[in-house]
Amino acid sequence: MALSSRTSLTGSASCTLVVCRGCCCGNARKQPGTDPAWRLELLRAGAAEHGFQVRTTDCLGPCDQADVIVVRPSAAGRRAGGKATWIGFVSDDDSTEEVVRWAAAGGPGLAAPPATLELQFIKPPRDARVRSRR
Numbered sequence: 001m002a003l004s005s006r007t008s009l010t011g012s013a014s015c016t017l018v019v020c021r022g023c024c025c026g027n028a029r030k031q032p033g034t035d036p037a038w039r040l041e042l043l044r045a046g047a048a049e050h051g052f053q054v055r056t057t058d059c060l061g062p063c064d065q066a067d068v069i070v071v072r073p074s075a076a077g078r079r080a081g082g083k084a085t086w087i088g089f090v091s092d093d094d095s096t097e098e099v100v101r102w103a104a105a106g107g108p109g110l111a112a113p114p115a116t117l118e119l120q121f122i123k124p125p126r127d128a129r130v131r132s133r134r
Ligand code: FES
Pocket: 020, 021, 022, 023, 024, 025, 058, 059, 060, 061, 062, 063, 064, 066, 067, 068
């Protein structure tokens, strides 16, 4: 159930992590030995410390690349050319912490992503529309 409307196209003061929590992403039964709840807590703790936003959403589409996070640029990042960046396979603490580091540094348009995180960038589905909820 989508509880809120689409995230503003003009962006907010900080970048936003749209964290998929649909049928596959964040599903511990489909990813044995992982702790999706803990990773979401890492993201939220990073947001509280560094001032970026975290939202969750229903399935974004590319379930075969779970867990998926979309990093939406801040307004300043968008003005600097930053685009929404889709990241796949964020299913361990290391990649989750890299997402936090990038968002804390400003995210798309304002900071270069960690090189290893860049290897996890994925193409968004053709009809991608990011809906989010808190
Ligand atoms: S559940 Fe995340 S992409 Fe489908």
